[in-house]
Amino acid sequence: MVAASPTPRAVLLVANAAAPYSRGLRVARSLAAAGYEVEIAAVDDGTQPVDQSDGGIRTRRYRPTGIWARFGHGSRPGGGPLRSLGRWIEAAIKLAAWPVHVRGWWAALETELAPADLYHAFGILTIPVALRLAARAREAGRGGIVVYDVIDVILESNNVDRVPPPVLAAYRWRERRWVKASDAIVTVNQPIADHLRRWWRLGSAPVVLLNCQPRWDPPDQPEDLIRRAANLPPDRAVVLFLGRLGRERGLEVAAEAALRMPDAALVLMGFGPWEDELRRRDDDPRHIGRHVTLPAVPPDDVTRWAAGADVSIVAVPANSLNQRLSTPNKFWESIAAGTPVVIGRDLEVMRDIVETEGIGVVADPADAGDLARALGEIIDAQPDARRAMRERCLRLCAERYNWGLAVEPYLGLVSSLVPGLVPGPAAAD
Numbered sequence: 001m002v003a004a005s006p007t008p009r010a011v012l013l014v015a016n017a018a019a020p021y022s023r024g025l026r027v028a029r030s031l032a033a034a035g036y037e038v039e040i041a042a043v044d045d046g047t048q049p050v051d052q053s054d055g056g057i058r059t060r061r062y063r064p065t066g067i068w069a070r071f072g073h074g075s076r077p078g079g080g081p082l083r084s085l086g087r088w089i090e091a092a093i094k095l096a097a098w099p100v101h102v103r104g105w106w107a108a109l110e111t112e113l114a115p116a117d118l119y120h121a122f123g124i125l126t127i128p129v130a131l132r133l134a135a136r137a138r139e140a141g142r143g144g145i146v147v148y149d150v151i152d153v154i155l156e157s158n159n160v161d162r163v164p165p166p167v168l169a170a171y172r173w174r175e176r177r178w179v180k181a182s183d184a185i186v187t188v189n190q191p192i193a194d195h196l197r198r199w200w201r202l203g204s205a206p207v208v209l210l211n212c213q214p215r216w217d218p219p220d221q222p223e224d225l226i227r228r229a230a231n232l233p234p235d236r237a238v239v240l241f242l243g244r245l246g247r248e249r250g251l252e253v254a255a256e257a258a259l260r261m262p263d264a265a266l267v268l269m270g271f272g273p274w275e276d277e278l279r280r281r282d283d284d285p286r287h288i289g290r291h292v293t294l295p296a297v298p299p300d301d302v303t304r305w306a307a308g309a310d311v312s313i314v315a316v317p318a319n320s321l322n323q324r325l326s327t328p329n330k331f332w333e334s335i336a337a338g339t340p341v342v343i344g345r346d347l348e349v350m351r352d353i354v355e356t357e358g359i360g361v362v363a364d365p366a367d368a369g370d371l372a373r374a375l376g377e378i379i380d381a382q383p384d385a386r387r388a389m390r391e392r393c394l395r396l397c398a399e400r401y402n403w404g405l406a407v408e409p410y411l412g413l414v415s416s417l418v419p420g421l422v423p424g425p426a427a428a429d
Helices: 022-033 067-071 087-096 100-112 127-139 165-181 190-200 225-230 251-259 275-282 299-306 329-336 348-357 368-379 383-399 408-417
Strands: 009-013 037-043 051-054 057-062 118-122 145-150 184-187 237-242 264-270 291-295 311-314 341-344 360-363
Touching (some): 009 022, 057 100, 225 237, 225 264, 237 329, 329 341, 329 383
Parallel strands (some): 264 291, 341 360
């Protein structure tokens, strides 16, 4: 193993614009506190500054280049030497060269990115290029260590439900090769770690790095930021949805459930492909005042905003292994704020925490009536019962589920892989 430089350099690979990417930002801050020079290498999609700095952490966005750039998200077909390709040939190339839409970004990284001692690859779209970059870094005298962060079990998700089985098998074979070539594997919770150990026949389970929020000391009276921004009356119950606004998030059923409550509004905070459609629903006479779409707020502010909600909803349909085992940011953000949650009944990992710790209610995510029943159990509970549920959320995060505790195994792993690095305190805590 190559000795680390006096100031080790870490590159965090994020296959989107990182505008921002909260897990990446937390990891970056913790590595910076541990003594790293840190760069978040993201995608330049034209919507964000190319180069940013935040507290010594650099985020640089790389514009896809070369022949593969035409396949990137948001690109238009019909340019360059591939202009004459037919639709079916282009589809075949996308399958054979999977993941084709990030290869132009990979090409830019391989040309422009400075070598590093540590590459933290967030997800399956980043691990192939991380391995190539690491090999070059070792040739340049850097450590070139690769940590593959399995942020979701993407090949066991609804993202690949239309991929032909033989092609999907080929994708899984490729991922196994990338796993074997990586120096370490981390993932987002223990059930996924156990699944990956069995699936990939690993000698030991991946290190778990929960998506927990930093410890938060709440004010005696939560700020009512949501009601003010949404222009809601003070006595209207707020049902909060955080995160990506898109398909298979249970947004339609949640909207119907809010209408079945005597006086509640579904407030959505986030961004995604359904943003415009959801804003149109805000103005639908049936939903006015009961359905409000707000823009996303910076990751550091989410807890303060979520604390003003009466209940948070995480009721996606559990139609894949990936969803059943998920523990997304929105779950941890909600309970860190002291906000109880309504969880879809088949979201196994979150359901276990909610039922064991008494911090929410379980419901059928496909049944608006059952969702309304679960929301009502929290909203209509006696004040003492609601206060006790909030206190359980806050205590659970203060004592067990917070970033300061969650990041310790990861920092220990990194210090064992990069010689000479002494683990520092967890940042943003």
